[in-house]
Amino acid sequence: MSAPSVRSQLFRRKPVSAMVEETGAGDADGGVLARRIGVGQLMALGIGATIGTGIFFVMSTAVPEAGPAVVLSFVLAAITAGFTALCYAELASTIPVAGSSYSYAYATLGEVVAYVVGWCLVLEYAVSSAAVSVGWSEYLNELLDDVIGVRIPDALSFAPGAGGVVNLPAIVLVTLCALLLVRGASESARANAVMVVLKVCVLLFFVVIAFTAFDAGNLSPFAPLGIAGVSAAASSIFFSFIGLDAVSTAGEEVRDPRRTLPRAIIGALVVVTVVYLLVALAAVGAQAAGAFEGQEAGLAVILEDVAGSRWPAVVLAAGAVISIFSVTLVTMYGQTRILFAMSRDGMIPSLFSRVDRRTLTPVRGTIAVALFVGVLAGFVPLDFLIDLTSMGTLVAFSVVSVGVIVLRRTQPDLPRGFRVPGYPVVPVLSVAFCLYLIYGLPGVTWALFAGWLVIAAVVYVTYARTHSALRAPR
Numbered sequence: 001m002s003a004p005s006v007r008s009q010l011f012r013r014k015p016v017s018a019m020v021e022e023t024g025a026g027d028a029d030g031g032v033l034a035r036r037i038g039v040g041q042l043m044a045l046g047i048g049a050t051i052g053t054g055i056f057f058v059m060s061t062a063v064p065e066a067g068p069a070v071v072l073s074f075v076l077a078a079i080t081a082g083f084t085a086l087c088y089a090e091l092a093s094t095i096p097v098a099g100s101s102y103s104y105a106y107a108t109l110g111e112v113v114a115y116v117v118g119w120c121l122v123l124e125y126a127v128s129s130a131a132v133s134v135g136w137s138e139y140l141n142e143l144l145d146d147v148i149g150v151r152i153p154d155a156l157s158f159a160p161g162a163g164g165v166v167n168l169p170a171i172v173l174v175t176l177c178a179l180l181l182v183r184g185a186s187e188s189a190r191a192n193a194v195m196v197v198l199k200v201c202v203l204l205f206f207v208v209i210a211f212t213a214f215d216a217g218n219l220s221p222f223a224p225l226g227i228a229g230v231s232a233a234a235s236s237i238f239f240s241f242i243g244l245d246a247v248s249t250a251g252e253e254v255r256d257p258r259r260t261l262p263r264a265i266i267g268a269l270v271v272v273t274v275v276y277l278l279v280a281l282a283a284v285g286a287q288a289a290g291a292f293e294g295q296e297a298g299l300a301v302i303l304e305d306v307a308g309s310r311w312p313a314v315v316l317a318a319g320a321v322i323s324i325f326s327v328t329l330v331t332m333y334g335q336t337r338i339l340f341a342m343s344r345d346g347m348i349p350s351l352f353s354r355v356d357r358r359t360l361t362p363v364r365g366t367i368a369v370a371l372f373v374g375v376l377a378g379f380v381p382l383d384f385l386i387d388l389t390s391m392g393t394l395v396a397f398s399v400v401s402v403g404v405i406v407l408r409r410t411q412p413d414l415p416r417g418f419r420v421p422g423y424p425v426v427p428v429l430s431v432a433f434c435l436y437l438i439y440g441l442p443g444v445t446w447a448l449f450a451g452w453l454v455i456a457a458v459v460y461v462t463y464a465r466t467h468s469a470l471r472a473p474r
């Protein structure tokens with residue numbers, strides 16, 4: 001028998017039916033999950049996954065780039081997030097597996113693209129877990145300082161490039177989350193609802209206090225670096241909008257998905273955007289644009305200055321510490337499950353899909369993820385982590401948007417619970433906006449991303465190509 005051609009290897013696709021079977025979604029009694037989730041609960045899911053750390057510290061990177069026009073950057077990032085989320089929802093409702101863009105790409109665009117998306121998802125999840133835990137450590141320090149007047153020394157709370165030696169608190173947080181995940185914890189719907197209320201309240205609390213010091217003079221010059229500055233800032237801010245895709249993964253359990261999904265996505269996006277815009281506007285109104293650069297735990301510092309007393313900053317920092325903790329947990333959980341799916345497909349070693357008998361969780365995979373995230377969190381400065389996360393996510397989201405178009409053409413008759421409104425304009429715009437934001441990312445990020453893809457290519461050629469579960473039977 002002749003060896004399968006390289007081309008057919010690279011583009012082999014995983015049949016949608018096989019995916020559904022694997023996850024048991026097509027089993028016995030009709031194979032339908034209970035459709036219980038309504039718009040409200042689904043919106044809470046999206047808001048909970050999206051509002052995390054970004055908003056608590058992104059201003060210190062974004063304002064120096066865009067000036068007060070940072071509010072426009074938020075709008076640009078929000079529009080991009082909205083388009084991609086709609087595309088996500090269509091694929092999720094067509095390929096109903098509890099996977100992610102990796103699985104969608106495997107079904108639509110073939111193995112190599114799926115493989116690349118898988119590696120992008122490591123940036124979206126593992127690298128963002130690291131980013132999130134670095135942000136957590138800043139607010140923890142702020143809280144300690146405000147409450148007991150003690151700060152962890154810089155050497156032990158910052159990465160080498162950021163004025164320290166190691167970020168110890170971030171490593172502790174990652175370890176803590178890994179321990180919880182190994183024991184089988186993931187966030188429940190109720191815990192999520194509590195977190196959402198807490199986060200939104202804390203941010204609105206900031207808005208109210210910061211607005212008391214609003215000075216229109218701080219808003220000019222409005223856009224010192226012009227359009228280029230606004231789009232560069234949008235690329236960094238995009239990080240804060242990552243998470244709406246979580247809504248679409250629940251597609252199978254949603255009541256009347258055709259109406260509910262887009263409403264929940266758009267609803268969550270509107271809530272998140274309004275909150276972010278208020279925070280951004282309040283912040284640039286309360287503090288001169290020049291003051292943002294290099295500011296740590298920025299929102300708390302602004303509150304301290306504005307209120308002239310400590311307690312508002314304490315409230316904010318405490319809220320941030322609690323809510324960021326939950327985001328780290330959920331993001332690390334997501335990473336272990338994506339690697340689980342890739343490993344089951346033979347794309348990466350079986351270590352990641354081995355489930356421990358006692359705890360029924362992928363213990364070794366979780367430890368491997370924690371090591372990787374821990375090293376990043378401990379030794380890499382925050383800006384790098386944020387921009388790399390945005391890069392990986394934007395690439396993955398572009399692929400998803402292309403996937404919508406491809407699947408409509410190749411398998412037009414597949415049942416789709418939800419269809420993107422305004423097809424093909426929305427998926428095309430989605431790709432265009434993603435590419436625009438990718439373009440706005442700094443050169444270092446491009447270089448790091450290229451390096452990452454080279455590593456991925458080596459692993460593909462030496463491992464995945466021959467271990468793929470789809471390889472032709474010998």
Ligand SMILES: NC(=[NH2+])NCCC[C@H](N)C(=O)O
Binds near residue numbers: 050053055125129331
């Ligand atoms: N899937 C993820 N990468 N989740 C991380 C979301 C980060 C979140 N948007 C934040 O601002 O903190």
